[in-house]
Amino acid sequence: MNAANPAISSTAGRECWLPTLQLSMQEVFELMLACPLQVPPEPPSLEGLDITSMVGLAGQLCGILTVRCSAKSAARMASRMLGVDVEKAGPEMWDAVGEICNMVAGNFKNKISGLGDGCMLSVPTVITGGDYSLHSMVNSEIQTILLFDGEPIALTLEVHS
């Protein structure tokens, strides 16, 4: 599939995607977790973000969208999504983080003209642990950090083509 839309295919066109990416995640947290996200006043440390959820994009835009957070944040997300105590939500946290990443990816692509029908999403994959390296044919990368209950969540879009 060719990238017919210059705003999708050119790096310059992607520069304006950062606020859209942020908005996509903020909407998911507000609607599904009833919890607004905050923009950190200064860049927070990303140490301890040991849960990584990934969704692949293929078509007019090829790449990977990742959401990284701590295990504590993941359990809190599951707790809010399910409406149960954090202790009871623990076993569901991987599923919850995967669904959040899936919804952010879908919400994002539906906001970019031409991507809705021109880009497919993979099912989410969740990695536990921070001691890994991800090697992909990255052409450009957009990252934003937002705070959920005061804890950082890193949202990254790696674009391959």
Place this chain on the structure above:
Amino acid sequence: MENIVTLIVDDSSVMRKIVERSLRQAGLGISQVLEAGNGMEALAAVQQNKVDLILCDINMPVMDGLEFVKQLPAIEKAKGVPVVMITTEGSEGHVVQALSAGAKGYIRKPFTPEQVKEHVLPLLGGKQ
């Protein structure tokens, strides 16, 4: 309100629970909720149970939601049962594809309980 038996089809158990909670919050008279993790399980559930409403994801392993909707009319018990798609695939093309396949409604994730009510209530007709 009459008792409404609902089938929720999604490969995410978290999402199935969220959809169920949204239905209950909407006060739609849901008496029983059945769950399925993909289209194949959903077809089996419909063959074994009398269902009044189906809420179904699109992207699922084994059998996706569009294939499920296409195969549903072949089941006698399922004739006339409305299916509402709930999915992240929210583009116009996907909506047209789902409605053409036989779905009666389409809800984009993320969603609110109010949106679920807005889409589901008109489909329940005499059941409400």
